[in-house]
Amino acid sequence: MASETTAMGPSAGASTRPSAGPGLVARLRRDAPWWVLPATVVTSLTTFSGYALWTALLGHDRWGPYLSPFYSPEIAAGRTRASSAIFVAGAPLLFRFTCYYYRKAYYRSFLLDPPACAVRDPHRTYSGETSFPTVLNNLHRYVWWLVAIVVSFLWLDVFRAFFGTGADSGHIWLGVGTGVMLGNVVLLTAYSASCHSFRHMVGGHVDCFSCVRFGKARYQAWRGVTLLNIRHPMWAWVSMFSVWGTDIYLRMLQAGWFLDPHIRF
Amino acid sequence: MEVRVFRGVPGGEQGEVAYDVPPVEGMVVLDAIHHIQKHLQTDLACRWNCKAAKCGSCSAEINGTPRLMCKTRIDELPEGPVTVRPLAAFPLIKDLVTDVSWNYEVNKKIPPFTAAEGDRGPWRIQEVDIDRLYEFRRCIECFLCQDVCHILRNHDMRDRFYGPRFFVRVAGLEMHPKDVLNRVEQTRAEGGLGLCNITKCCTEVCPEHIHITDNAIIPLKERNADAHWDPINFVRRKLRRDSGGGAATRGLDEEPAGGPPR
Ligand code: SF4
Ligand code: SF4
Ligand code: FES
Ligand code: FES
Numbered sequence: 001m002a003s004e005t006t007a008m009g010p011s012a013g014a015s016t017r018p019s020a021g022p023g024l025v026a027r028l029r030r031d032a033p034w035w036v037l038p039a040t041v042v043t044s045l046t047t048f049s050g051y052a053l054w055t056a057l058l059g060h061d062r063w064g065p066y067l068s069p070f071y072s073p074e075i076a077a078g079r080t081r082a083s084s085a086i087f088v089a090g091a092p093l094l095f096r097f098t099c100y101y102y103r104k105a106y107y108r109s110f111l112l113d114p115p116a117c118a119v120r121d122p123h124r125t126y127s128g129e130t131s132f133p134t135v136l137n138n139l140h141r142y143v144w145w146l147v148a149i150v151v152s153f154l155w156l157d158v159f160r161a162f163f164g165t166g167a168d169s170g171h172i173w174l175g176v177g178t179g180v181m182l183g184n185v186v187l188l189t190a191y192s193a194s195c196h197s198f199r200h201m202v203g204g205h206v207d208c209f210s211c212v213r214f215g216k217a218r219y220q221a222w223r224g225v226t227l228l229n230i231r232h233p234m235w236a237w238v239s240m241f242s243v244w245g246t247d248i249y250l251r252m253l254q255a256g257w258f259l260d261p262h263i264r265f
Numbered sequence: 266m267e268v269r270v271f272r273g274v275p276g277g278e279q280g281e282v283a284y285d286v287p288p289v290e291g292m293v294v295l296d297a298i299h300h301i302q303k304h305l306q307t308d309l310a311c312r313w314n315c316k317a318a319k320c321g322s323c324s325a326e327i328n329g330t331p332r333l334m335c336k337t338r339i340d341e342l343p344e345g346p347v348t349v350r351p352l353a354a355f356p357l358i359k360d361l362v363t364d365v366s367w368n369y370e371v372n373k374k375i376p377p378f379t380a381a382e383g384d385r386g387p388w389r390i391q392e393v394d395i396d397r398l399y400e401f402r403r404c405i406e407c408f409l410c411q412d413v414c415h416i417l418r419n420h421d422m423r424d425r426f427y428g429p430r431f432f433v434r435v436a437g438l439e440m441h442p443k444d445v446l447n448r449v450e451q452t453r454a455e456g457g458l459g460l461c462n463i464t465k466c467c468t469e470v471c472p473e474h475i476h477i478t479d480n481a482i483i484p485l486k487e488r489n490a491d492a493h494w495d496p497i498n499f500v501r502r503k504l505r506r507d508s509g510g511g512a513a514t515r516g517l518d519e520e521p522a523g524g525p526p527r
Contacts, residue, residue: 100463100483103462103463104462104463104464104465104478107462107463107464108464113415113462113464114415114419114464114466117330117413117464117466117469117470118326118329118330118331118353118413118418118466120419121415121419125420126415126416126419126420126422126460127460128416128457128459128460128461128462129459129460129461129462130457130459130460134462135459138486138489138490138493138494139490139494140490141487141490141494141495196479196483196484196487197487197490200483200484200487200488204484204487205487205488205491207394207439207440207441207442207444208394208442208443209391209393209394210391210393210394210442211394211442215393216393219393229479230479232479
C-alpha cells in the first residue's frame, strides 16, 4: 500500500539543540484522559482542606467516650474545642503537605508541574525543590516525629474509648464508634509507618547492614517499612478519608441522628 | 490499520506520514515499523537491536507516551491510528532516531565504583547488603525516563540536571556496601537532585519497572537531607571528625581507584 503524506509542514526549527527536537511543537497524550487524575486530586484535597478548616473553627465536644481525631490531643483544655483543633491540626497538615506522595499530587494537580507525564507543563521557569518554600520539604523527617506524638495520643483515645473515661471508667465499651476510631488510628499508623523519611531513618541510610550494630534487626525493620511503603499512596488516601469519616460519624452521633450501637460490660 | 510515523530531519520538512499496515496477531509497534521499512518506505530511519526489550534502542513516543517499540503490542493500544514519534527531549537525527549522546557525557561525570584503598577483594557480600541493588542493575539505558522528565523535556535544564537514569546509577553506587565514595553532594550541586519534584513520570515509563523515584531519588534526597538539613547529624559528624573517627570516605576531588565502569 502506498504511503500517504499528511501533516508535513515546515520544520520546527533548524537548530539541533534538544529543545528544537521533534514533538515539542504540540503534543498531547492520546492513550488516556490524563486530566482525570489531577481533577480528582484537586477536588478531594480542596474539599478535605475546606472540611478541616470548617471543623477546626466550629469545634465540637466528646460524644460519650469518643473524641474526634481533629481534636486530639486535647492540648487546649480550658479553651474552646476550636482552638484545640487549630493547635493540633498543624502537625498532621504539615506532615501531609511535606509528604513525598502528596508533594507529587499537588505539584502535578495544583501546580501543573507537569499536569501529567509527557504533557507539557505551562511554566516558563522552574526551580523544583531548590527554592523557598518547597525547599523546606526537606524538613519532612522532623514533622514525622511531631505526627508520631499525635498518633500516640490517638491510640490513647482509642484505649480510653474502650475502657471509658471519668465516671464511665471501669467498664469496657464496644461500639461502632470504637471500631471506627480503631480503624482510623490503624490506618494513620500505617500511613506514618510507611513514610519515606521513616524508611530512611530505620535503615535506608545504612549501606552495609552486616557491618553495623543491630544490622540484622535494622534490615528487618527496613524491609517491613518497605513493604508498607510500596502502598504509601494508598495509606495516604485511606487515612485521610478515615479521619474525615471518623469526624463525620461522631458529628452525626452528636446531632442525635442515631445512637451508637454498642455493648457495655 | 493506520500507523502515523514522524518523518523528517533537522532543518528540513518534518511531519507525520500515515501508512496502512496489515495487522497481525501479537504484533508490536516495531513490527509495524519493520513492515513500513520493508514494503512502504525503505529509507525510514529507526534504531533497534534486540526486539526483546533488553537493548534499550527502540525508544519512541507511541501515542504520545514514551515506550519501547518492541514491547508495545498494537492490540493493547486504544482503537484508532497509532502515532509513532521520536523522543521529544533529544535532538533529532532523522525520523525516529534521536541523538542521545548527552546521556553518555553525564555518565562520565559520575565517579565509578571505588573500593577502599587496598581492599581489592575477592569479597563475600551478604545478601542483605546487596539485595537493594539488583533493581538498579536492571537498567537497559533506554532513556525513556530522561525523555519523559519534564525538567529535561520542557525546561531543557541539561546543564544542571543529570536526570533520573543517573540518579539510579548514583543510588546503586551510594548503597553499595563496598563503595567508599560519597556522590550525594555532587548529585545535589551539579546533578540537580533538588530540581526533581518527585512527580514519578520516570517511574511510570520505565520498561524495567525500576522504582526510580521511591527507591533511588527519594533515598538520595533523604541522604542529602542528612547532610544539609539535619543538625543532629551535623553535630554527630563534627564530633566524629574532631575525635578523628571519620568514616573512610574519599573526597570527590581524589582520583578514583578504578573498578567496574558502571
Ligand atoms: S520524579 Fe523527578 S526525575 Fe523523575 S520524572 Fe519526575 S521530576 Fe523527573
Ligand atoms: S531507569 Fe528505566 S527508563 Fe530509565 S534508562 Fe533505565 S531502564 Fe530506561
Ligand atoms: S513520605 Fe508520605 S508521610 Fe512521609
Ligand atoms: S529493540 Fe532492544 S529494546 Fe527494543
